[in-house]
Amino acid sequence: xxxxxxxxxxxxxxxxxxxxxxxxxxxxxxxxxxxxHWLLSEPDGARRICEMMRDxxxxxxxxxxxxxxxxxxxxxxxxxxxxxxxxxTKPTA
Numbered sequence: 414x415x416x417x418x419x420x421x422x423x424x425x426x427x428x429x430x431x432x433x434x435x436x437x438x439x440x441x442x443x444x445x446x447x448x449x450h451w452l453l454s455e456p457d458g459a460r461r462i463c464e465m466m467r468d469x470x471x472x473x474x475x476x477x478x479x480x481x482x483x484x485x486x487x488x489x490x491x492x493x494x495x496x497x498x499x500x501x502t503k504p505t506a
Contacts, residue, residue, distance in 0.1 A: 417442070424450045429488035430462070437465040459499035463489060 421431050424446035435445035452458035466489040473482035493500060 420446050425453045426450075427488075427491065429484065430466075430492050433466050433469060433485055433488050434462065437469050453496075453499075459492075459496040462496075463493060463500065466492065 420443050421428050424431060426434070426446065426449045431442060431446045431449060434440070434449045435442050438445060438448060440448060449462065452462055455461070466485055470482050470485045470489065473479075473485060
């Protein structure tokens with residue numbers, strides 16, 4: 414049987430990042446891990462993941478759930494640090 418850790422480990426994301434995608438997209442954890450893995454293979458996928466996390470941070474903040482907003486911000490910060498080269502905007506010719 415494939416464990417939760419196996420599924421998350423194969424995604425290229427960490428647990429908090431998969432949880433954030435799961436929350437934003439209303440997907441089960443395994444589906445969110447697969448979705449995140451696919452997004453990371455797309456040219457703008459890392460940027461799209463960041464946008465989803467930002468949306469959820471704003472939503473948590475508006476609801477007054479500061480603790481959850483901080484958790485999501487920590488996940489976003491970690492994701493941006495790990496995937497910073499994919500987030501740098503390349504100039505167009």
